[in-house]
Amino acid sequence: MLEIRNLHAGVQGNEILKGISLKVNVGEVHAIMGPNGSGKSTLAQVLAGRETYEVTQGQVIYEGKNLLEMAPEDRAREGLFMAFQYPVEIPGVTNTYFLKAGLNAIRKHRGLEELDAIDFLSLVKEKMKLVGMDESLLSRHVNEGFSGGEKKRNEIFQMAVLDPKLAILDETDSGLDIDALRIVADGVNKHSRKDNAVIIVTHYQRLLNYIIPDFVHVLVDGRIVKSGGKELALELEEKGYDWLKDEAENVTVNAQESS
Amino acid sequence: MMNRSPMTDSWYVSNFQLMEKHLNGEAGTHIHSIRKDAISRFAQLGFPTTRDEEWKFTNVAPIAKMNFKPVLDLSHDGVTKEDVERFSFGGLRCTRLVFVNGHFSQELSSLGSLPQWAKAGSLAAALKTDADAVSEHLTRYARYDDNAFTALNTAFLQDGAFVYIPDGKVIEGPIHLLFISTKLGTPFLSNPRNLVLAGENSQVMIVESFVSLDDNSYLTNAVTEIVAGDNAVVEHDKLQAESAKAFHIGTVHVYQRANSTYTSNSISLGGALVRNNITVVLDGEGIECTLNGLSLSTDEQHVDNHTVIDHAKPHCNSHELYKSILDGRSKAVFNGKIFVRKDAQKTNAKQTNKTLLLSDNATIDTKPQLEIFANDVKCTHGATVGRLDEEQLFYLRSRGLSLNHARDVLTFAFASDIINRVHVEPLRSQLEGMIHARLQQGRH
Ligand SMILES: Nc1ncnc2c1ncn2[C@@H]1O[C@H](COP(=O)(O)OP(=O)(O)O)[C@@H](O)[C@H]1O
Ligand SMILES: [Mg+2]
Numbered sequence: 001m002l003e004i005r006n007l008h009a010g011v012q013g014n015e016i017l018k019g020i021s022l023k024v025n026v027g028e029v030h031a032i033m034g035p036n037g038s039g040k041s042t043l044a045q046v047l048a049g050r051e052t053y054e055v056t057q058g059q060v061i062y063e064g065k066n067l068l069e070m071a072p073e074d075r076a077r078e079g080l081f082m083a084f085q086y087p088v089e090i091p092g093v094t095n096t097y098f099l100k101a102g103l104n105a106i107r108k109h110r111g112l113e114e115l116d117a118i119d120f121l122s123l124v125k126e127k128m129k130l131v132g133m134d135e136s137l138l139s140r141h142v143n144e145g146f147s148g149g150e151k152k153r154n155e156i157f158q159m160a161v162l163d164p165k166l167a168i169l170d171e172t173d174s175g176l177d178i179d180a181l182r183i184v185a186d187g188v189n190k191h192s193r194k195d196n197a198v199i200i201v202t203h204y205q206r207l208l209n210y211i212i213p214d215f216v217h218v219l220v221d222g223r224i225v226k227s228g229g230k231e232l233a234l235e236l237e238e239k240g241y242d243w244l245k246d247e248a249e250n251v252t253v254n255a256q257e258s259s
Numbered sequence: 260m261m262n263r264s265p266m267t268d269s270w271y272v273s274n275f276q277l278m279e280k281h282l283n284g285e286a287g288t289h290i291h292s293i294r295k296d297a298i299s300r301f302a303q304l305g306f307p308t309t310r311d312e313e314w315k316f317t318n319v320a321p322i323a324k325m326n327f328k329p330v331l332d333l334s335h336d337g338v339t340k341e342d343v344e345r346f347s348f349g350g351l352r353c354t355r356l357v358f359v360n361g362h363f364s365q366e367l368s369s370l371g372s373l374p375q376w377a378k379a380g381s382l383a384a385a386l387k388t389d390a391d392a393v394s395e396h397l398t399r400y401a402r403y404d405d406n407a408f409t410a411l412n413t414a415f416l417q418d419g420a421f422v423y424i425p426d427g428k429v430i431e432g433p434i435h436l437l438f439i440s441t442k443l444g445t446p447f448l449s450n451p452r453n454l455v456l457a458g459e460n461s462q463v464m465i466v467e468s469f470v471s472l473d474d475n476s477y478l479t480n481a482v483t484e485i486v487a488g489d490n491a492v493v494e495h496d497k498l499q500a501e502s503a504k505a506f507h508i509g510t511v512h513v514y515q516r517a518n519s520t521y522t523s524n525s526i527s528l529g530g531a532l533v534r535n536n537i538t539v540v541l542d543g544e545g546i547e548c549t550l551n552g553l554s555l556s557t558d559e560q561h562v563d564n565h566t567v568i569d570h571a572k573p574h575c576n577s578h579e580l581y582k583s584i585l586d587g588r589s590k591a592v593f594n595g596k597i598f599v600r601k602d603a604q605k606t607n608a609k610q611t612n613k614t615l616l617l618s619d620n621a622t623i624d625t626k627p628q629l630e631i632f633a634n635d636v637k638c639t640h641g642a643t644v645g646r647l648d649e650e651q652l653f654y655l656r657s658r659g660l661s662l663n664h665a666r667d668v669l670t671f672a673f674a675s676d677i678i679n680r681v682h683v684e685p686l687r688s689q690l691e692g693m694i695h696a697r698l699q700q701g702r703h
Contacts, residue, residue, distance in 0.1 A: 102655075
């Protein structure tokens with residue numbers, strides 16, 4: 001479904017991603033972990049098409065297509081979704097308007113009929129229940145004045161409505177209390193099927209108590225320094241990231257030696 | 260006079276003489292002596308130039324160099340009821356006064372729903388039927404001694420709207436003043452003069468709209484005087500949506516008495532050159548004054564909003580929010596003057612001007628001018644100029660909206676803040692539709 005090959009990206013000549021390779025097959029759940037500032041959000045944003053980041057090297061193939069050549073909206077229409085770590089507030093635009101516009105653009109692209117107001121509302125109500133989101137948030141402006149937890153739920157709610165093939169969740173667990181965390185995890189588990197894939201980006205392993213990943217990757221300083229099964233998450237919980245940071249330095253040294 | 264442009268002056272002076280012949284029988288009236296005074300004042304002043312502080316950013320040379328022919332009579336020039344319907348905000352039924360090229364048309368107007376006790380009709384008629392009320396107020400607020408356009412309007416003062424709400428009365432629906440311009444053979448001057456008198460404890464909503472039937476070039480030079488009596492509530496919505504070749508100078512003078520509330524929502528969408536002047540004098544305690552404005556401009560359009568809020572007495576609040584959306588090579592000007600006189604302690608005045616630039620070639624000149632002579636007051640002002648937010652655009656696109664759609668959504672959101680302040684629902688929906696259409700059109 002997704003294949004990242006030796007991806008390098010950065011901002012204004014400052015390299016943040018330093019050669020990432022990763023393969024995600026349909027039906028899989030991957031977790032990307034790593035300390036703050038290691039480049040997790042940058043990777044998520046680059047995959048979603050944020051133009052702030054310049055890709056300097058490498059390739060990303062999504063369902064046989066060159067993802068990096070696609071506009072952000074085309075990626076969304078082709079089934080890619082990223083839940084933002086920091087969802088932006090959009091005063092003056094209601095949540096309903098925004099989501100309906102997005103859903104119908106995606107449906108149209110897939111050759112489906114656009115949903116009318118009534119069908120849209122019943123879909124939305126069903127999905128709101130799924131993530132335990134208050135209905136009053138629908139008529140509010142996008143994320144405006146939402147609490148941290150409400151913003152995160154709103155992201156998962158959007159995912160549930162748009163039903164993407166590949167969902168990338170950037171720190172969706174941070175700032176959530178344990179009940180909210182359970183609800184969000186539940187939403188993700190219900191969404192996760194044999195015909196789609198999920199990438200969970202997180203700093204902590206606690207979300208992974210509820211969503212069991214097939215693979216765990218550790219990102220340190222713009223590189224994946226270790227990959228493994230779900231047990232790797234537990235190991236990180238115990239030992240922290242420091243032992244891997246040394247490993248990252250070794251990788252750097254090796255890389256310099258070989259160049 | 261430094262600003263004099265003799266050619267145009269003599270054009271309007273000789274047209275004034277033509278009008279005098281036309282108005283036979285009025286020569287000895289009070290109003291005509293005012294007209295004569297105004298034309299001579301206009302001849303002295305001439306059209307302003309950019310050396311004039313009040314016109315520094317708006318060059319009216321394109322107006323000065325054309326000879327606009329004053330329209331002296333009502334001629335329907337083919338305007339039909341269907342045309343009026345088109346400009347009725349989706350068929351809004353209300354008291355509607357229709358003016359064709361500045362002259363009242365009884366035939367096209369709808370006065371059926373007007374209560375017996377209220378008056379709404381042509382100023383030309385009111386000059387005769389309500390001479391006392393008219394002469395007490397007309398030309399009292401809109402001074403022409405230092406303003407050439409007001410002098411010109413006063414010189415050719417013939418017709419316009421007269422609205423009178425007696426003390427203690429509330430008009431339920433809006434009163435719509437519809438100014439339609441047609442395609443006359445030559446460039447012409449539409450010169451409406453309006454007077455709105457809202458008595459003590461009265462309430463009224465006035466909607467002024469300025470529209471064109473064709474894309475011809477003409478000058479609308481409108482002056483509106485509004486008096487809000489003690490404790491009166493006046494909402495005043497103005498929609499300027501004229502042809503892309505039209506020139507529009509719209510001058511509004513409001514005089515507020517104690518505890519009155521005046522709210523203006525001024526929306527400008529059309530015109531080659533538009534200048535809106537609003538001056539409000541808060542002459543009593545406990546007054547609320549709110550001025551909101553929105554302009555959308557593109558191509559070579561020029562939109563200038565000049566506001567003056569004059570706090571003359573203590574304990575009054577004024578709130579001002581003007582927004583501009585600029586595309587193409589268009590230019591906008593915002594000049595917001597606030598006076599707080601020595602007596603006006605405990606004044607609370609807030610002014611905000613926000614500009615959204617959709618193109619690299621559009622420009623805004625914004626200038627707050629606070630002149631404060633009292634010491635116990637709260638006055639704030641702020642201006643922002645920005646582009647569409649990259650992060651918001653990306654968020655919308657990441658959910659499937661095209662770049663153009665995302666831009667429209669954010670631009671509309673910027674405008675909706677003002678649109679939502681319009682209380683006349685059909686006008687509000689109409690404005691939403693017009694702005695959507697403008698955004699689409701801006702892209703072809
Ligand atoms: N837009 C940006 N401009 C400049 N530096 C950035 C930008 N985005 C991220 N960075 C830098 O890149 C590094 C990785 O950031 P990020 O991807 O947010 O890490 P993480 O999500 O793993 O905490 C940090 O050092 C951060 O400061
Ligand atoms: Mg991050």
